[in-house]
Amino acid sequence: MITREDIRELAQFQVDDELGCALSFYFQPRTPQNKSHREEAILAKDLVRNALREAEKGGKNSAARADLHRILALAESLYGNQARAKAVFACGSRNFWREFDLPPQLPGTQLFVNRRFHLKPLALLLGAQPRVAVALVSRQRARLFDFRLDELREREGLFHAVPRRSRSDGFNGYDAGHAERRVDDEAMHHFKYVAGRLKDEADKGGWEKLILGCQDSHWPEFEPHLHPYVRQRLLGRFSTDLATATNDHIREQASRIMREATGQRRQSLVREVLNQAKSNHHGVTGLRRVLRSLELGEVQTLLVGDGYKAHAVECTGCGHLDPHMVRLCPACGRATRELDDVCDAIIGNAIRLDIELLYVKDDTEFDQAGNIAALLRFRADQTKSSMAVA
């Protein structure tokens, strides 16, 4: 499983000498609906073979060739029932090789050869992934799962079981009504306890967003006990029976809720950033403004059009990115180099700086605003001017 630290390591990686290169290989297997898995595996091998031919043509790059041979061997092994997607990041000249299993949700099988790793498919997968927990609750029990990249991992021993007192205890005078009330009472205490534990876990950073599963009839009993803080972070609820729910069922429901919540969040963020930019507040649009805000450390959330690509130059000294194709860096005067697509550099920066990254699809207004935008936590120029006034 790929961790935030892994991704940060990949984002930091950059080849500066002329001979080295960073290879990024993504393999997306067939989905259950699409039976063309064989074709995917063949496509993967073709991609690598083509890259090998290119590398051999140049007559240099022996380290890259070794990497490509190793990726080819891997691609050849991808026949059979490959359920997970794969990503490989390699740089032979630096002895760097990382291989990850991913959920099969990549845009396709792809290979990239560049100075830095191509992280967009990873960012698509992870960008909008907060720490999500799934809690299943019944009147007697509760289970908590970590949900990441479509994988469920149960956290054991978080909730104690409610002691099941036998109904025959007490003395003879107990009637059925008493026993029922006592069971209700126990359920109420249990719900209260589970709600409290969920709040504690959130306070400790155990989760940022929550998905709940319970029987519909239990929800009105449980919901009032949720702390407002927990309620705010609830992405959604699904109907399930804790005693019989399978992991597949839980995963499917959680994925669906996650997708819907991300879609809604993306939509409202796009509207917000466009409004903020129009009123010159905490939003900027267009590459030039976005790059400037990134350099000033103002950016909280970065929104990029799904198919967005742009030329730019990058300073070989200070790393400054500039949309104007200048030969010398305006910041430090060192030489610049051309980037085919500035997104690779931007995504790397966003990951390193822990900036939330969202991709926007099919939004005309966003497209017209330059197809790239950022929501800012502050604006350096406005902070300064307000300080000058004060």
Ligand SMILES: [Zn+2]
């Ligand atoms: Zn510079």
